[in-house]
Amino acid sequence: MNHKSRTILALIVGTFLLSACQNIAPVTSGVGSNQIAPEQAFSEHLHIDNKQLASKLYISDIKSRTNNGLLEVNAILTSTYKKSLQLQYQFQWFDQDGFAIEVGKSPWKALELHGMQTATATGLAPSNKASTFSIYVREVPEKFFKF
Template sequence: MKYLVPLFTFLLLTACSTAPTTSGIAVAQNNSQFNQQLKVDNPALGRKLAITDVKTRQTNGLTDVSVTLASQYKKSQYLQYQFTWYDADGFVIKGNHSPWHAINLFGFAKMQLPGLAPTKDAVTFSLAVREVSIDAQEFKD
């Protein structure tokens, strides 16, 4: 009986936790310290992705990053990603959006996504990820 109370408390707390949503952007919550940098356009996709590692270095005075994006879903996902860079005060650096890059993230796979800051003022980033319709990738006769 003494083990049921902690077990019940744990189950109650985990059942009540949800991913926060602000202005239509949800961030997956899986105890990763990096997921505040992941911006996803819908909550369902947010639950299928996580950032598991971020590596940074300086290249010619610019911040160079390698972000490991992990699938938490059993099927392949057709995605696009884009980096947004911020200065030391947290402001978006104008004209800094990288182009959207297409990837195919296989079920439960991890992929390293490279990014290079556009200016020396960039100190942090966010990674936007969106789904791509399979129909949009096929040519119709």
């Protein structure tokens, strides 16, 4: 091995090792909606915070109705990605004045969406005070470290 080769090798090894053990914050942004009332068109309220996820997933429809006095919502999630997506989604509920209901008590629900699959995310308002809702979908952050 000549001198030049050794220098290059040393640089490669150094760079390789410098990239080790980065503590990376998980990406927790996703796609979602602003507050939607049952009579409103959902498409005008969607927003994308994570273009990478939006290239693999989109909210194709949102339906809502009142069932037993409670607001029930179905959001159709469609994958345009060939591999499985590990997702979580959360609904937020708001009363007619726009105040959040049961803040912090609506759990993120896990959903595995297989390649090119369509699935329904379901939500039911915790009380009959809910008149509008929002949904947010993001990927499950799993890896906090990379080498």
